[in-house]
Amino acid sequence: MRWTRPGFRLSAAPRAAFAFSTECGNVIPENMTPKVNFTGGRRRPWVRPDRELPDTVPYERIRTGNGEVDADMSSPVLKIEDLHVSVDGKEIVRGLDLTVKGGEIHAIMGPNGTGKSTLAAALMGHPRYEVTGGRVTLDGEDILAMSVDERARAGLFLAMQYPAEVPGVSNANFLRTALNARLGEGNEIPVIKFHRMLQEKMKQLGIDPSFAERYLNEGFSGGEKKRNEILQLAMLNPRIAILDEIDSGLDIDALRIVADAVNAVRSPERGFLIITHYQRLLEYIVPDHVHVMMQGRIVKSGDRELARELERKGYDWLKQELGIVDETVGAEV
Amino acid sequence: MAEQAATVSLSLVDGLCDRYQEPEWLRSARQAAFARFVALPSPRLEKTDLTRRVWNAGPFPAAVGTDGLDEVAGLLSALGDAPAVVVRDGVVLRAHLPADLARRGVIFTDLHTAVRDHENLVQAALFQAVDAEESKWAAFNAALWHGGVFLYVPRHVEIDAVFQFVYIHTAVGQGALPRALVVAEDNAKFAYSELYVAAGDVPGDVVHSGVTEVIARPGARVTAAVLSHLRKGPTHFITRRAKVDKDAHVDWVFGDVGDGFTVALIESRLLGDGSRSTLTGVGLGFGRQHLDLTASMVHSGRYSESDMNLRGVVRERANAVYRTRTHIVKGARGAGAEQADRMLVLDPTARADAIPMLLIDENNVQRCGHAASVGKIDENQVYYLMSRGIPRAAAQRMILWGYLEPAVNAIPSPAMREHFRALLDKELV
Numbered sequence: 144m145r146w147t148r149p150g151f152r153l154s155a156a157p158r159a160a161f162a163f164s165t166e167c168g169n170v171i172p173e174n175m176t177p178k179v180n181f182t183g184g185r186r187r188p189w190v191r192p193d194r195e196l197p198d199t200v201p202y203e204r205i206r207t208g209n210g211e212v213d214a215d216m217s218s219p220v221l222k223i224e225d226l227h228v229s230v231d232g233k234e235i236v237r238g239l240d241l242t243v244k245g246g247e248i249h250a251i252m253g254p255n256g257t258g259k260s261t262l263a264a265a266l267m268g269h270p271r272y273e274v275t276g277g278r279v280t281l282d283g284e285d286i287l288a289m290s291v292d293e294r295a296r297a298g299l300f301l302a303m304q305y306p307a308e309v310p311g312v313s314n315a316n317f318l319r320t321a322l323n324a325r326l327g328e329g330n331e332i333p334v335i336k337f338h339r340m341l342q343e344k345m346k347q348l349g350i351d352p353s354f355a356e357r358y359l360n361e362g363f364s365g366g367e368k369k370r371n372e373i374l375q376l377a378m379l380n381p382r383i384a385i386l387d388e389i390d391s392g393l394d395i396d397a398l399r400i401v402a403d404a405v406n407a408v409r410s411p412e413r414g415f416l417i418i419t420h421y422q423r424l425l426e427y428i429v430p431d432h433v434h435v436m437m438q439g440r441i442v443k444s445g446d447r448e449l450a451r452e453l454e455r456k457g458y459d460w461l462k463q464e465l466g467i468v469d470e471t472v473g474a475e476v
Numbered sequence: 477m478a479e480q481a482a483t484v485s486l487s488l489v490d491g492l493c494d495r496y497q498e499p500e501w502l503r504s505a506r507q508a509a510f511a512r513f514v515a516l517p518s519p520r521l522e523k524t525d526l527t528r529r530v531w532n533a534g535p536f537p538a539a540v541g542t543d544g545l546d547e548v549a550g551l552l553s554a555l556g557d558a559p560a561v562v563v564r565d566g567v568v569l570r571a572h573l574p575a576d577l578a579r580r581g582v583i584f585t586d587l588h589t590a591v592r593d594h595e596n597l598v599q600a601a602l603f604q605a606v607d608a609e610e611s612k613w614a615a616f617n618a619a620l621w622h623g624g625v626f627l628y629v630p631r632h633v634e635i636d637a638v639f640q641f642v643y644i645h646t647a648v649g650q651g652a653l654p655r656a657l658v659v660a661e662d663n664a665k666f667a668y669s670e671l672y673v674a675a676g677d678v679p680g681d682v683v684h685s686g687v688t689e690v691i692a693r694p695g696a697r698v699t700a701a702v703l704s705h706l707r708k709g710p711t712h713f714i715t716r717r718a719k720v721d722k723d724a725h726v727d728w729v730f731g732d733v734g735d736g737f738t739v740a741l742i743e744s745r746l747l748g749d750g751s752r753s754t755l756t757g758v759g760l761g762f763g764r765q766h767l768d769l770t771a772s773m774v775h776s777g778r779y780s781e782s783d784m785n786l787r788g789v790v791r792e793r794a795n796a797v798y799r800t801r802t803h804i805v806k807g808a809r810g811a812g813a814e815q816a817d818r819m820l821v822l823d824p825t826a827r828a829d830a831i832p833m834l835l836i837d838e839n840n841v842q843r844c845g846h847a848a849s850v851g852k853i854d855e856n857q858v859y860y861l862m863s864r865g866i867p868r869a870a871a872q873r874m875i876l877w878g879y880l881e882p883a884v885n886a887i888p889s890p891a892m893r894e895h896f897r898a899l900l901d902k903e904l905v
């Protein structure tokens with residue numbers, strides 16, 4: 144007899160291979176959909192849908208139930224002033240200023256490890272990223288005082304460089320819950336309308352209809368994850384969208400499709416902050432401003448010509464011009 | 477521990493035999509089991525201290541009302557016209573078998589009635605999968621079972637409807653000793669679903685020992701869902717075993733929501749060549765739950781196969797031990813087994829152990845794998861959902877439901893599935 148007890152108390156990282164013998168479709172039954180309340184400290188919900196929720200019109204133009212147009216839903220302003228962010232006690236973003244307004248597209252470029260994703264994560268409120276100084280406001284309201292979900296409902300969106308996988312939660316169920324969270328209690332989107340809208344957006348993005356019932360990002364290829372991020376962008380209609388390397392992992396056709404989708408939701412009521420390494424994306428999504436990040440700050444700003452110049456010449460000339468020896472955060476002496 | 481056993485006496489056994497006018501073979505079996513119960517010492521379990529638990533039960537009510545059943549009213553009405561036996565505190569409230577099923581030779585009734593009306597069938601199968609030698613609590617049940625169910629499906633009969641057995645434990649019951657006997661004749665195919673549910677506060681200082689025996693004869697296909705709401709108060713013992721003959725399949729669905737003190741075993745004995753068994757389980761512990769669960773597959777048939785997939789969640793001060801045990805006996809050539817055991821700990825005060833155990837005595841095994849983990853809700857997942865506007869509590873619920881839902885969906889009875897889902901939902905946060 145040989146008993147083996149391979150693990151006594153195993154901790155942390157769940158393993159990947161847990162296929163249930165019974166597959167199931169949608170995850171949270173209709174009557175169990177989590178109740179979502181507005182907990183944000185804002186004066187009004189950003190989103191007021193009515194019976195006729197148009198598929199592509201930004202929320203701001205949607206009529207409210209009593210027929211009033213919410214005139215306050217104008218162009219957003221995201222204002223970042225002297226932002227400092229630390230991870231595990233190490234300062235990564237070191238005094239960053241940037242203002243993104245509705246209708247504008249800002250591109251952030253820069254070598255690896257210079258703090259681009261850290262900036263994005265801090266804006267969204269990732270718990271590991273500690274803001275140690277500075278201010279960030281959206282339409283004058285302090286974003287940093289809000290929880291992650293409040294920021295999202297205030298209109299901030301981050302397409303992540305590495306989106307999480309959530310087994311057992313279907314894409315459709317997730318999106319509907321997210322959308323309803325933004326719409327607020329009592330304003331939920333009718334199920335049929337939601338599915339119509341979802342299928343249409345998926346079609347536009349070349350996403351197979353089966354992805355609606357697939358579990359959120361689980362087993363998605365790199366490119367499929369990126370498309371799924373853009374699908375969420377298209378569904379949730381944020382006011383400020385931050386796209387972190389949305390072009391990495393995309394094939395040429397997908398890049399075009401994703402760029403088209405982003406262009407389709409460009410509007411005066413929406414501002415973009417696009418983090419990318421490649422000028423190619425910026426040929427499709429033409430930026431108004433291009434910024435270069437090194438050592439946790441914006442070291443140079445320009446227009447789309449700057450991106451072309453970087454593509455041609457790399458970063459060395461810029462480092463020389465600025466007297467930077469090592470651009471990585473924390474690597475400088 | 478003789479002084480503990482003394483809290484119940486042989487007269488309780490005789491009282492039951494008299495009440496149901498049981499045949500002599502059963503009376504002597506009960507008496508022998510009682511002697512066995514008295515003789516067996518209080519067992520020493522590695523993870524569970526039973527020395528201070530009181531072995532008490534009875535007197536058993538002869539009649540019960542229908543008051544105090546509000547918590548299960550929805551469930552009872554949802555059973556509808558499907559075959560159902562409902563027992564409250566040992567007394568039968570309802571026993572329904574649609575006429576067309578009865579015409580096909582199916583027997584589904586409470587176990588006392590079955591002893592009276594189908595004595596030979598019961599005698600041939602009772603105690604075959606779980607006998608009094610098994611454990612002190614199995615002996616306790618063998619001696620004192622009352623309010624049980626008997627399901628018999630003849631050869632080649634395939635039934636789409638789900639056979640449902642509900643045992644309701646309320647303050648009226650002094651302990652609970654349900655016994656289910658499920659017999660699938662050759663090539664029979666059906667699903668059985670049982671639910672032990674507590675309504676209101678159940679008394680402490682008594683024993684609930686439930687036994688389920690599944691006999692799957694050659695080629696049979698049985699889905700057996702065993703669900704429970706094991707509440708604080710009594711000491712709960714659960715013993716469920718299937719004997720799986722040649723080419724037969726038994727698929728277990730285990731579910732528990734509770735804060736009770738429980739020692740539970742679910743086992744398939746894969747006796748026949750080509751026999752198969754799966755176990756899909758889900759557990760949620762809260763309060764001061766103590767759960768000592770062993771899920772076990774014993775392979776002796778050649779090319780027998782098993783798969784276990786358990787998922788547990790503990791919160792508050794719950795302490796759950798999930799053992800997944802696979803034993804491949806010498807001679808079980810070509811056997812294959814896989815086990816996965818995942819535990820989520822929601823609060824720092826809760827505790828979970830996932831203990832995989834493999835015992836392989838046969839060299840010629842086609843597959844034998846295990847995976848076990850204990851962890852917390854992934855904060856990256858929570859962050860991701862929150863970043864789309866979903867509040868933290870709702871995000872956590874979604875993730876938890878995503879984790880539990882597949883097992884809940886495997887429950888064959890819609891009425892029980894919904895009831896169990898609601899129990900889970902209520903206690904999830």
Ligand SMILES: Nc1ncnc2c1ncn2[C@@H]1O[C@H](COP(=O)(O)OP(=O)(O)OP(=O)(O)O)[C@@H](O)[C@H]1O
Nearest residue numbers: 230231235254255256257258259260261262271472
């Ligand atoms: N969670 C973290 N834990 C430890 N270090 C981190 C973490 N996040 C960021 N860092 C460190 O901060 C620095 C900046 O990382 P960041 O991801 O912001 O760079 P990036 O500009 O987005 O780079 P890339 O172009 O490669 O995506 C790196 O040195 C990185 O290792």
Ligand SMILES: [Mg+2]
Nearest residue numbers: 259260261304
């Ligand atoms: Mg990055």
